[in-house]
Amino acid sequence: MTEILRTEGLSRYFGAVTAAEDINVTISEGEIVGVIGANGAGKTTFINMVTGYLPPSQGTIAFDGSPIKGMGPRKLMRKGLARSFQIPQLFLELPVIDNLAIALSAAEHRQFQMIRPVRTPERIKAADEILEQMNINHYRDEMVTAMPQGARKLLDIAIAMLGNPRMLLLDEPTSGVSMEEKYTLMDTVMEAVRQRGLTVLFVEHDMEIVQRYVSRILAFASGEVIKDGPVDEVLADAKVQELVTGKHHRTPEKEGDA
Numbered sequence: 001m002t003e004i005l006r007t008e009g010l011s012r013y014f015g016a017v018t019a020a021e022d023i024n025v026t027i028s029e030g031e032i033v034g035v036i037g038a039n040g041a042g043k044t045t046f047i048n049m050v051t052g053y054l055p056p057s058q059g060t061i062a063f064d065g066s067p068i069k070g071m072g073p074r075k076l077m078r079k080g081l082a083r084s085f086q087i088p089q090l091f092l093e094l095p096v097i098d099n100l101a102i103a104l105s106a107a108e109h110r111q112f113q114m115i116r117p118v119r120t121p122e123r124i125k126a127a128d129e130i131l132e133q134m135n136i137n138h139y140r141d142e143m144v145t146a147m148p149q150g151a152r153k154l155l156d157i158a159i160a161m162l163g164n165p166r167m168l169l170l171d172e173p174t175s176g177v178s179m180e181e182k183y184t185l186m187d188t189v190m191e192a193v194r195q196r197g198l199t200v201l202f203v204e205h206d207m208e209i210v211q212r213y214v215s216r217i218l219a220f221a222s223g224e225v226i227k228d229g230p231v232d233e234v235l236a237d238a239k240v241q242e243l244v245t246g247k248h249h250r251t252p253e254k255e256g257d258a
């Protein structure tokens, strides 16, 4: 399989705090990878470094075979590497359609400038398409404040998909979303991912979501990747159970044993 992302010796220190240390990960095109770990394990630090939001202290990052360390988020977005946030980064007091128009405008301009929600026919077309694909087109002309949390997450992910990325990094796509909404949200996102043939890396605390949607897991603890492999293998690992999932977590095979 073709490699799309590779990190080598990737580390980040905040003074005496080791947020991430010696992360060596290779992701192939089309893989859907879950990132798990307890609070403070280094998951967001890893995502932030890969997407250009945080400069690494050490190590290298390559996307599509070329070094990307030192590039900012907008440049990386143009290269095909996009992300969503744990807390959606949206203009709450603007209509949904204008949030998309602003994102498209920002993507079109290389230099920093005041960004206004200019609705060109091309932008409206692109916005309507993604809103429909993410099943949030009924919110099109509503303020973001009118949307429930799940719909806001979908809008944030829709914005990440606007530039037709090849790889998407999602930071806790289901956090703050109700139990009933979670699966609908993930089904919608994963269908869009499948149609676009994207590679996905997503941070998730909910092991049921992880088991249902990913094929490979990176387990983080104390800033390090302690296990990287197929879902069942990682979730059955004693160290992962001790440091990440808790020893009462049951793998899918064991589910029917009781």
Ligand SMILES: Nc1ncnc2c1ncn2[C@@H]1O[C@H](COP(=O)(O)OP(=O)(O)OP(=O)(O)O)[C@@H](O)[C@H]1O
Residues within 6 Å of the ligand: 014, 017, 018, 019, 020, 037, 038, 039, 040, 041, 042, 043, 044, 045, 046
């Ligand atoms: N800007 C910062 N300054 C100082 N320490 C930081 C900073 N950002 C993160 N850290 C520390 O780095 C470590 C890793 O944090 P990180 O946010 O990456 O963890 P996480 O696995 O994403 O946690 P969570 O699941 O709670 O989001 C933690 O000890 C955290 O306190």
